[in-house]
Amino acid sequence: MARKSHVQTTINGETVEFLCESRQSLLEVLRDELHLTGAKEGCNNGNCGACSVILDGRLVNSCLVLGVETEGKSVETIEGLAEPDQLHPIQNAFLENAALQCGICTPGFIMSAKALLESNPNPTEHEIRYWLAGNLCRCTGYDKIVKAVMDVAKASA
Amino acid sequence: MPTPYFKKMPTVVIPPLMRKLTDGEENITIPGTTIREVISNLDDRYPGMKERLCEEYRLKPGIAVYINGLLTRGSILDRVDTDAEIHFLPAISGGVAAPPD
Amino acid sequence: MDEKKEYKVIGTRPIRHDGVDKVTGRALYGADVQMAGLLHGRVLRSPHAHARIISIDTSRAEAYPGVKGVVTAADLPEAEDRIADLGEGAVNLKYLCDNILASDKALYKGHAVAAVAATSPHIAEEACQLIDVEYEVLEPVLEVRQAMESDAPLLHDSIRTTSMGETADEPSNVASHIQHKLGDPDKGFEEADITVERDFVTGTVHQGYIEPHNATAQFNQDGHLTIWCSTQGAFTVREQVAEILQYPVSKIKVIPMEIGGGFGGKISVYIKPVAALLAKKTGKPVKVLMSRTDVFEGTGPTPASYIRVKMGATNDGKITAAEAYLAFEAGAYPGSPVGPGAMCIFAPYSIENVVIDGYDVVVNKPKTAPYRAPGAPNAAFGSESVLDEIAEKLGIDPLEIRLLNAAKEGDRRADGPVHPRIGFVETVEAAKSHPHYTAPNGKKHHGRGVASGYWFNIGLESSVTINVNADGTINLIEGSTDIGGTRSSIAMQAAEVLGIPAESVNPSVVDTNSVGYTAVTGGSRTTYATGYAAYEAAQDVKRQMIGRAAKLWEVEEANVQFADGVFSSINGKEEEISFRDLCSHLGQTGGPIVGSGTVNPGGAGGAYATHLVDVAVDEETGKVEILRYTAIQDAGRAIHPSYVEGQIQGGAVQGIGWALNEEYIYNDEGAMTNASFLDYRMPTCLDLPMIDAVIIEVPNPGHPYGVRGVGEVPIVPPLPAIANAIYDAIGVRMTELPMSPDRLLKAMGKI
């Protein structure tokens, strides 16, 4: 059996400790060890963005990060976005714009949109499409997703 | 063959690949109040028809019945009006073409 | 039905009921199932496209630390060579079982051969590599026309071509031949002033849902099997698993988790029976997940096809005859969607003389599965391209020629039935008057194309139960898995009946033990049929509530009426009570109210769409850019317009992907070389403009609110619309899909 390492990291502001094998990705650790199943596996090789999380302030595919690499780092996931009594504005915009159908890509898109708006609060439609190109959606045709992100940007402008 | 009691009778549109059995006839007027009766009466007139369309209590897999243009669940118990138009077609359900037997 | 009726809930855009769960990551999908003692299953797949399985030795895998169980086809009950009626269609049981775990032959690369349950997914995966399978590699056949040759390698000795119940003598890869015929095609072509005939080839494409297949199974000591999974239909999972395991449906409970897309691809079962076998063998719950490569290689895509279309018209644009030859790849086992393709190909038009021949052909590729209007996009690529060419040669506007020949209520389809009220003409007229169509489009290498499409939609069984709450809300119990917001579109129909807001309905999608039989979420049927069942269940509630009001007021039931959410007495006493207030009196008027509705409606009503697209072609690289896209569709009645638009936009974009880049690319050995999201090349948002979705409402007479299915038809027009736009841009007719850059370069003579 593979040896496990002890890792201490911060997830959604809380200090978290876990044991994991070197070969376990951050996505596997989040889902299987910590039961944070909001990040989804769509392709497991960085091509769909369903597992997007924010690592030390930067958007990453959690399937392409090893769990052991997160020692001492800070991870933000979809579960940490909403306040206890209210949704994040991006979450509201997705609901109001009907920007989801099956919903499997939604957590990844929302994390990706959050990272975008933090680095560029006022993106053009093209900038939004460029930034979100790493997130695949097969249901919506992206129309309403792009509009939802534009709405959030407009509201904060 | 039973004597037609009805003034009007259902019409069966024979699928092109089965018209050999009807000597090329496309539209057959035939008595019957259910699909089962219609098939049975068809078979009396054109022997072999029943074998092509039916198993014991149901239509053969892969065959669907439309009554007046509406797809039913394919039950041979479905009732038909005297002016019904009946089509036997390759079955399609759930967006799936059922495979042949 | 009153077409002008104003609705209070229908046509509004409430927040979907499952929305908060889905934007917070709380919604539980199949792969999110966690439980104590859970084992992880992985499947070993054939590396060969066509091979005889000589032997399978699982001993090394079984001995590997952490492995708890290994299964092969030998663990399945002996499959009879008989037809299993699965409600959703009949399937040869042996084929069904062999596709789950190959017994004598592996028929495509990726065909499941064995499976392992272990304490971690990594161990299960490693153990799969320790299973020793001896193969005798056979020559594969990978293309439909080659498979139809008399000297082609045969996949099955047992297949003989059937034609409407008649069976041929010799074995063949052609499983069946169908034909539709109307009028006298020879005479029709003689009457034509112009005839155009072309061949078309389309590639194998995948639904591309983002969530891979998953299944978790638990087999209790008392024989009860529970399966948590992603599926378009929990009841069809139950039926298929019951047939494959030869186990009673009453002992199987299927719990449909949230589903991450399906588009038809999550109707057939693959790993669900495997998870059940592993759970039985190990006595533990087992979760089996597919990788993305497994999904591409081991689940049903929609078929590649070869299509020949011939159409004749008079100089004034009247189509006099049409002929089509459709040969569809079924994959490893019979059952391609050539039937729907043949049914839909000329359905937008009223043509007197038609002949359509369809062939279902097995090849060494995964068994095909439905994909959004299965068969219709392939067929429309041919017919709508040929019609465009006729219009161009006759100098007639492409929308005008469609109007001139448009099918209307009372016209006969080539496959026989007569059209009920349909909205095709309305979509073409809306296209003509849309600003997109009148906008200038004169730039070099920019082109505009139009095309239309038809999908017949289906009804099938649905059941809904409504429990009335004391606070004036209702809990709506349904069996249709919600892939695109149908909880809301179903709930809204019940809310409309009961005069309550959409938010006062709590819809739940439940397991197979907890609701009446409900067919799959597919065939564009859910808002139509399950919505119909919700309407009926709400009517049942309404009737019972009228009884309670009558009891409360001590009047005859006949003297109670209900309108706009208020019950009133119309005779004697002047009484009024709202639905909400009456709900607080249920206890004293007779106890809880449960309403139910079950339907199997026949009047699904066909759906039509007409699309407009502008493209730019990079003449030097062959790359096509979509500049503008307008998709017009008759929705009958849009219950929740946002999600109708979403279906239209999503379908159009899948069609764009199919048209431009998506295809299975095979090497000579029959291995797919692009089985990843990287190389399968589905559109990203950077490849697209906004998709203008225009909803037309021609109410369907077969539904109390006029609903037509909307999910499938939007994928039908994009393929020919884009081909026609490319022709407009560069003067080259593309007849092979996808219209990828290298094919365009070849067609333009650049390489």
Next chain:
Amino acid sequence: MQDFGYVAAKTVSEAVTLLDEKGQTARILAGGTDLIVQVREARRDVDLMIDIKSIPEVNVLDYNADTGLTLGAAVECYKVYAVDEICNAYPGLIDATKIIGGTAIQGRAGVGGNLCNASPAADCIPPLIVLNATAVIAGPNGERELPVEQFCTGPGQTALENGEMLVSMKIPAPASNSSSFYLRFIPRNEMDIAVVGAGASVTLDDAKQTIVSARISLGAVAPTPLFAEEASALLAGREVSDAAIDEAAAAAQAIARPISDMRGTAEQRTHLVGVLTRRALNGAIQRI
């Protein structure tokens, strides 16, 4: 996925010692966007991943208008294009860093990893070649430098000897009146691997009429990214003209020896070399 060990090395010498001891089955982990996928798909056998991201030397990102750029091997793409001076000095390299993967990939993947992965289709290698980059390599016997065009030796193969690792890349300061450009052809607009890639750097005279020197590099048309030496040389001293650029494009096509695979056909690739070389050269010239 196979089991493997993981070490977060703190110094170059620690990493080099481990590499030397473990041999070919030890691999350097930087962004991991190629390596983790390769191990997961059993395309590479790895016993030990040596994470270098805590080593100071591989995180250097230092630009000086006189001496040029030192780009640490583990610096992620997004950090490179966040520095305006670097964007202005080496626009061709920036073109590449902005199209590798998607935004999330650019949060992890770096130019150094792209070089060490040695894919024939790597987007960063043609710009490094046209910008005269050198690779700074540390090994058991100390440091050495190697021009980037000599770094890749085959698909996935590099000139790194046993025990050696890439520490950084050095790019000289750009000459005046010069610029660079990189583009690739992909069927989609993002999230794709180059069917063909082409990079160009051009230096013009003060009148901006005559080409003083040029360098052209091609990706995905040979087992390694190519420096199109003859095509580059024939531009020196020529007036800026379509004719000169067409000649260079034809010379570039002459050295392409592409294969057909799922990403493109050989004929398509050869054709695209001409198109992309012209576009890269024109793009670089327009930026001057």
